[in-house]
Amino acid sequence: MYTTAFLDLPPLRSAAGSVRLPGSKSISNRVLLLAGLSAGRTRVHDLLDSDDTRVMIEALRQLGCGIEHEGRALVVTGLGGRLVTRQAQLFLGNAGTAMRPLVAALAVLSGLQGGRFELSGVPRMHERPIGDLVDALRGLGCQIDYLGQDGYPPLRLAGGTPRVDAPIRVRGDVSSQFLTALLMAAPMLSSQSPVRIEVVGELISKPYIEITLRLLERFGIHVQRDGWQAFTVPAGSAYRSPGDIHVEADASSASYFVALGAIASDATAPLRIEGVGADSIQGDIRFVDAAQAMGAVVRSGPNWLEVHRGAWPLRALDLDCNHIPDAAMTLAVMALYADGPTTLRNIASWRVKETDRIAAMATELRKLGAEVVEGADFITVHPLREVRAAAIHTYDDHRVAMCFSLAAFHGLVAGLEPQPLRILDPRCVAKTFPDYFETLFAVARAATADIPVLTIDGPTASGKGTLAAEVARALGYHLLDSGALYRATALAALEAGVDADDEAGLAALAAGLPLRFEPDHVWLAARDVSDDLRREDVGAMASRISAFPAVREALRQRQLDFRRLPGLVADGRDMGTVIFPDATLKVFLTASAETRADRRHKQLISKGISANLATLLQDLQARDARDRSRSTAPLKPAEDAQLLDNSALTIEASVAQVLEWWAQRRPF
Numbered sequence: 001m002y003t004t005a006f007l008d009l010p011p012l013r014s015a016a017g018s019v020r021l022p023g024s025k026s027i028s029n030r031v032l033l034l035a036g037l038s039a040g041r042t043r044v045h046d047l048l049d050s051d052d053t054r055v056m057i058e059a060l061r062q063l064g065c066g067i068e069h070e071g072r073a074l075v076v077t078g079l080g081g082r083l084v085t086r087q088a089q090l091f092l093g094n095a096g097t098a099m100r101p102l103v104a105a106l107a108v109l110s111g112l113q114g115g116r117f118e119l120s121g122v123p124r125m126h127e128r129p130i131g132d133l134v135d136a137l138r139g140l141g142c143q144i145d146y147l148g149q150d151g152y153p154p155l156r157l158a159g160g161t162p163r164v165d166a167p168i169r170v171r172g173d174v175s176s177q178f179l180t181a182l183l184m185a186a187p188m189l190s191s192q193s194p195v196r197i198e199v200v201g202e203l204i205s206k207p208y209i210e211i212t213l214r215l216l217e218r219f220g221i222h223v224q225r226d227g228w229q230a231f232t233v234p235a236g237s238a239y240r241s242p243g244d245i246h247v248e249a250d251a252s253s254a255s256y257f258v259a260l261g262a263i264a265s266d267a268t269a270p271l272r273i274e275g276v277g278a279d280s281i282q283g284d285i286r287f288v289d290a291a292q293a294m295g296a297v298v299r300s301g302p303n304w305l306e307v308h309r310g311a312w313p314l315r316a317l318d319l320d321c322n323h324i325p326d327a328a329m330t331l332a333v334m335a336l337y338a339d340g341p342t343t344l345r346n347i348a349s350w351r352v353k354e355t356d357r358i359a360a361m362a363t364e365l366r367k368l369g370a371e372v373v374e375g376a377d378f379i380t381v382h383p384l385r386e387v388r389a390a391a392i393h394t395y396d397d398h399r400v401a402m403c404f405s406l407a408a409f410h411g412l413v414a415g416l417e418p419q420p421l422r423i424l425d426p427r428c429v430a431k432t433f434p435d436y437f438e439t440l441f442a443v444a445r446a447a448t449a450d451i452p453v454l455t456i457d458g459p460t461a462s463g464k465g466t467l468a469a470e471v472a473r474a475l476g477y478h479l480l481d482s483g484a485l486y487r488a489t490a491l492a493a494l495e496a497g498v499d500a501d502d503e504a505g506l507a508a509l510a511a512g513l514p515l516r517f518e519p520d521h522v523w524l525a526a527r528d529v530s531d532d533l534r535r536e537d538v539g540a541m542a543s544r545i546s547a548f549p550a551v552r553e554a555l556r557q558r559q560l561d562f563r564r565l566p567g568l569v570a571d572g573r574d575m576g577t578v579i580f581p582d583a584t585l586k587v588f589l590t591a592s593a594e595t596r597a598d599r600r601h602k603q604l605i606s607k608g609i610s611a612n613l614a615t616l617l618q619d620l621q622a623r624d625a626r627d628r629s630r631s632t633a634p635l636k637p638a639e640d641a642q643l644l645d646n647s648a649l650t651i652e653a654s655v656a657q658v659l660e661w662w663a664q665r666r667p668f
C-alpha cells in the first residue's frame with residue numbers, strides 16, 4: 001500500500017494481463033455483522049482486509065464476539081442474540097457499512113437486554129446523516145441520544161423498550177443503508193410477532209437491498225417483500241450461521257479495471273478480472289452495461305470478466321445512475337475520453353458519501369482541463385480538449401483516488417500532449433482496496449522514457465544507499481542499489497573461486513546470477529546474502545571486477561529492468577552517466593574521505609564488526625581511486641548532475657534537499 005504524501009503517475013498508454021480483486025466491502029461488512037449476531041462459528045473466506053472491515057471486526061471483538069484467523073479465513077463466533085458486553089465505545093472510522101447496521105443492531109439489543117453503547121467515527125462520519133434511521137428506531141421505542149449535532153453521529157444507545165406492534169417506517173431516499181440496518185436488526189425483534197418495515201419515499205440504491213436480502217437468506221432469515229415498499233421478517237426468525245461463507249470480489253472495485261480495459265486494452269490482449277462476474281449479487285456489476293454502452297467489449301463467466309476497447313473515442317452517455325451510485329464515479333472519468341458530453345443523473349446520494357462527491361469530481365476534473373457542469377443530483381462531463389498536469393485532491397475518498405488514476409491515459413486522446421498526474425494522499429484507497437495502485441501498475445504500461453528516474457551516484461560510504469532508500473520511500477518509487485549487483489557477482493566469484501582477473505568468467509557469472517531483490521533483502525538462489533554483500537572483502541572485490549567492461553555489460557539489462565511504474569530511484573557510480581542518462585534528476589553525492597571513513601567505521605561497529613579507522617580510510621581511498629580511474633563508466637558526476645556534499649548535513653537534510661530539487665523538476 002502506498003503511504004506516501006502523493007503518488008505521481010506518468011502518462012499511461014496501454015493495459016494487459018489479469019487482476020484478482022479484493023472482496024466486496026458491502027458483502028464483507030454485512031457478513032461480519034450477521035456472523036456476529038448468529039450463534040456459533042462462521043468461517044468467512046476471501047474477506048476484504050481494509051480500513052472499513054477492520055473497524056467492524058474491532059467492534060465485534062469489543063462486543064465479545066470471538067475473532068480468530070484460520071489459514072486465510074476469519075472465524076467469527078457470534079453472540080447468538082445475547083449481549084455479553086453491556087457497555088462499549090465503538091470507533092467506526094468512516095465506514096457507513098459499519099455505523100448504520102451497528103446502530104440498529106445495538107439499539108435493539110440494548111433496548112431488549114439493557115446496555116449503553118457509544119458509536120463515533122472520523123470527523124466526516126459526523127457529517128454523514130443518520131437522522132432517518134434514528135427516527136425509525138426511536139419510533140420503535142429505542143432510546144438514542146445524539147452526542148454532537150442532531151441527526152448525525154456520534155450517538156449513545158441507551159436501552160429503551162422496543163415494541164413491534166406497528167410497522168417500522170423509514171425513509172428510503174437518503175441512504176439505502178438505513179433500510180439495510182433495520183432489516184438486519186429486525187430478526188431480533190421477531191420472537192413474538194412478525195416485523196414489518198415500510199419504506200417512505202422512493203428507495204434509492206435498490207441493488208444494495210438485494211445484497212442484504214440475499215445474505216439474510218444465507219443466515220436463515222427469509223424476508224417476505226412487497227416490491228420495494230414493504231418488507232416483513234416472519235415471527236420467530238433467528239440467525240443461523242451458514243458455517244462457511246465466501247465473499248465475492250468487489251464489483252465497485254471491478255469498475256476501475258472494466259474502464260481500464262475499455263480505455264487501454266486491445267482485442268489481442270484483453271484485461272481479465274478474476275473474482276467477480278456474471279453471477280455477482282452486487283448491484284455495481286451493472287456498471288458493465290454502462291461500460292458496454294460507452295464502447296467496452298466485455299466477455300464474462302460466473303466469476304470473471306474480460307474487457308477490451310471497442311469504440312474509440314468512447315461513446316458519450318446520458319444515464320440514470322441510481323442503481324450504480326459508487327461505480328458511476330468511474331463513468332465520470334471515462335467521460336473524458338468520450339465523443340461528446342456525458343451526463344450522470346439521479347446521483348444526489350454522492351453528496352452525503354465519504355465526501356461531497358459531486359463537488360469533488362467537478363473540482364478535480366476541471367483541474368485537468370475538462371468542462372464540467374454540476375447540479376444538485378447530476379454531473380455533466382465534457383471530453384478533454386486540452387490537458388494540464390494536475391495534483392488531484394482525494395478528500396479522504398478512496399473512490400476519488402481510484403477513478404482519477406484512469407485520467408493518466410489522456411495521452412491516448414488524439415492531439416493531447418501527455419502530462420503527469422499526481423494523486424494526493426493515495427493511502428485513502430485503504431478503505432476498500434489497499435493494493436489498488438500496485439494492482440494497477442501490474443497491468444498498466446507506460447513508455448519507458450516516461451517512467452521517471454532519479455539517480456544518486458557517489459563514492460563509497462557517501463550515504464547514497466541511505467539517501468536513495470529514503471527518497472524512494474517518500475516518492476513511492478522502486479529502488480535500485482546497483483552496487484549490490486556488483487557485490488553479488490563478487491561474492492559468487494569468491495565462493496566459486498573465479499579469478500579476479502578472469503573477465504570472461506566473471507561476466508558469465510554475472511549474466512547468470514540467480515538474484516532476487518526484496519525490500520531490505522537480497523537473495524542469491526535460495527540464500528539471503530544481504531549481510532554477506534556488505535562484507536569489506538566483497539566490497540573490495542566488487543570494486544576490482546566492476547572495472548571490466550564485459551562484467552558491466554552483463555549487468556546492464558538487469559539495471560534497466562528496474563525502471564518500472566511508477567518510477568525509480570537508482571544509486572551507484574554510473575546511474576546518471578551511463579545507465580539512465582535521461583534521468584529526470586541526477587544527484588552526485590560526496591563527503592570528505594575522513595567523514596566517510598568515520599561513518600563506515602561507526603556502521604561496522606554498530607553491527608558488531610571490529611574495524612580500524614585508519615585501515616578503513618586507506619581502503620576507501622584506494623577504492624575511490626579505482627572507481628574514478630577505470631576507463632569504462634568511471635565514477636564522476638554527470639554534466640547535468642546536482643552536486644551535494646553532505647559532510648555536514650544530516651540524513652534528513654540531505655533527503656529534504658533532494659526532494660526539493662525533485663519538486664522543482666515536476667510540473668505540479
Ligand SMILES: Nc1ncnc2c1ncn2[C@@H]1O[C@H](COP(=O)(O)OP(=O)(O)OP(=O)(O)O)[C@@H](O)[C@H]1O
Binds near residue numbers: 459463650
Ligand atoms: N548525511 C549523513 N550524515 C551522517 N551519516 C550518514 C549520512 N548519510 C549516510 N550516513 C551513514 O553513513 C553510513 C554509510 O551510508 P550508506 O551505506 O548509505 O553509504 P553508501 O554510499 O550507500 O555506501 P556504499 O557505496 O558502500 O554502498 C550509514 O551508516 C549511514 O547511516
Ligand SMILES: Nc1ccn([C@H]2C[C@H](O)[C@@H](COP(=O)(O)O)O2)c(=O)n1
Binds near residue numbers: 484
Ligand atoms: N553503478 C555501480 C555500482 C557499484 N559499482 C562498483 C563500485 C563499488 O566499489 C562496488 C560496490 O558498490 P557499493 O555497494 O559500494 O555502492 O561496485 C560500480 O562500478 N557501478
